[in-house]
Amino acid sequence: MPQFTHHAPGTFSWPELATTDQKGAVAFYRSLFGWTVNDQPIGPNDMYSLLQLNGSDVGAAYTMREDERKMNIPPHWNNYVTVASADDAAAKAKELGATLIEEPFDVMGAGRMALLADPAGATLCVWEARDAIGAGRVNEPGALTWNELHTTDLDGAGAFYGALFGWTTEPMPTGDGPPYHVISNSGRSNGGITATQPGEPPNWVPYFAVSSVDDALSEANEGGGATLVGPIPMPQGRIAVLRDPQGAVFALWEGTLDD
Numbered sequence: 001m002p003q004f005t006h007h008a009p010g011t012f013s014w015p016e017l018a019t020t021d022q023k024g025a026v027a028f029y030r031s032l033f034g035w036t037v038n039d040q041p042i043g044p045n046d047m048y049s050l051l052q053l054n055g056s057d058v059g060a061a062y063t064m065r066e067d068e069r070k071m072n073i074p075p076h077w078n079n080y081v082t083v084a085s086a087d088d089a090a091a092k093a094k095e096l097g098a099t100l101i102e103e104p105f106d107v108m109g110a111g112r113m114a115l116l117a118d119p120a121g122a123t124l125c126v127w128e129a130r131d132a133i134g135a136g137r138v139n140e141p142g143a144l145t146w147n148e149l150h151t152t153d154l155d156g157a158g159a160f161y162g163a164l165f166g167w168t169t170e171p172m173p174t175g176d177g178p179p180y181h182v183i184s185n186s187g188r189s190n191g192g193i194t195a196t197q198p199g200e201p202p203n204w205v206p207y208f209a210v211s212s213v214d215d216a217l218s219e220a221n222e223g224g225g226a227t228l229v230g231p232i233p234m235p236q237g238r239i240a241v242l243r244d245p246q247g248a249v250f251a252l253w254e255g256t257l258d259d
Helices: 020-034 064-072 086-095 154-165 213-222
Strands: 010-018 036-041 046-054 056-063 074-080 099-107 111-117 121-127 143-150 166-170 180-185 190-193 204-208 228-236 236-243 249-255
Touching: 010 121, 010 143, 010 204, 020 036, 020 056, 020 213, 074 204, 074 249, 086 099, 086 111, 086 121, 086 154, 086 236, 121 204, 143 154, 143 249, 154 166, 154 180, 154 190, 190 249, 213 228, 213 236, 213 249, 228 249
Parallel strands: 010 056, 074 121, 143 190, 204 249
Antiparallel strands: 010 074, 036 046, 046 056, 099 111, 111 121, 143 204, 166 180, 180 190, 228 236, 236 249
């Protein structure tokens, strides 16, 4: 796959792991996806681990702040959507009923971002690119390929994100399975929305492409992860949902990939 030089507004562009054991988590994902790591200092004692595939940044990991831990926030993946203006997106989200967890701020020369919780409580980051566009590779083994919202209000989520990013949603036939709405951004599939499971809080889950779900599950379980769901056959491939050794949830996709 070619390297990406930009991401269109409304596109998922960056997965970022917030964890309690940065060294252990990075080792787990390196073994699973074949990533290399470029650690960048972000303070006297902290590093921002840029996760790379074939020389391109495809994600990052950092150690959760003490205030996050005191709030009992578990390790998790942050999901970023590119926007033309972080300030405008944050203001619009607030008008639509979102809670701004972090007001827009500059990330040095890399870009400008904000962190919000949608009306149902799922958190999402918006990213205004400057020097850093986000992931240099997507939709190939070892890279981000899909983002899925688990929510208590499918219709409300579709309306909120449609007004915020211009997304459209379309219900997908699921038979006796849970409802599933496919997100489109400017005519391109951009993720999905489904219902939360009992006891599950609203959240966004990143999917990473793999050549073999079975091989990846075996590697993940040997590395201390846990399979939560799957493998499940889908019309164009197979999926599985996992929890890493520190507790962050993510998913795998084996099958057809977009360009």
